[in-house]
Amino acid sequence: MGFVRDGDGLRMVDVGAVFTNPAALLAVGHVLPAALMVSGFFMAGVSAWHFRRGTGEVPFFRYSMRLGLTVGYIATFFTIGFGDAQVLWVVRNQATKLPGSDETAAVAARMVAEHGPGNYVAPDWITIAVTVMLSVAYLYVLFALIPIVLLGHGRIEKRRFLLAVGVWTIPLPFITTIIGWVVREIGRQPWIIYDVLPTSEAVSEVSTTNMFISLVVFTSLYLTLVVVGYRLIARAARKDPDDVMLGRTLGESEDHVPEPAGER
DSSP states (O other), X not given: OOEEEETTEEEEOOHHHHHTOHHHHHHHHHHHHHHHHHHHHHHHHHHHHHHHTTOSOHHHHHHHHHHHHHHHHHHXXXXXXXXXXXXHHHXXXXXXXXXXXXXXXXXXXXXXXXXXXXXXSOOTHHHHHHHHHHHHHHHHHHHTHHHHHHHHTTOGGGOHHHHHHHHHTTHHHHHHHHHHHXXXXXXXXXXXXXXXXXXXXSOOSOOHHHHHHHHHXXXXXXHHHHHHHHHHHHHHHHSOXXXXXXXXXXXXXXXXXXXXXXXX
């Protein structure tokens, strides 16, 4: 532990213990490959969309699809591995975050005795959410090999149904990562420090009005970022490769690239 009790509060005494927290290290190991998984399959899905619309840039999008599928496929294994390790660690050390076992009930009963009455067990739907995440990851492991093999034979752009599946499944990695974030935040309750400091003892002196204003402002900002981010990403994804090259005006061909100032 990186803290000690100081009167009625807690005081951090070891920063290194905070950064080497096993739960945090496993979480980082899970989140980083998950980000690569999302970006890889997104790239593959965008490439599939261009193939379906009959792009003339077949070599380019074949390469981008191969890169996206390869990165996403490999990252999925690491995501699953660290995810499973994280689940096992939680079951052994923070059983109330994943309800359903006898150990969960025993730990919850002890918490009631030590910390007072309260609901210390996460809702049952968390187990369902974790199952959904794992199912999506395993589906990618099972079926992503099909387009990878077809890419090796140069026939992927002819498989319209398979390409459609690639487009339709673009949201899946995004949805699973959002579910993972929700699971982590809900499972964290009602603790600031698990089994040590409950949220009820870590409340700041903030008025209800200020809390409501803060909630409205941050929610509005996040919704704005979601809409703007989606529009910018979708706009860039729809463009052909030549339309997004750095240093070139949109719609400008190679024959009209301006000469450097020193050569005029």
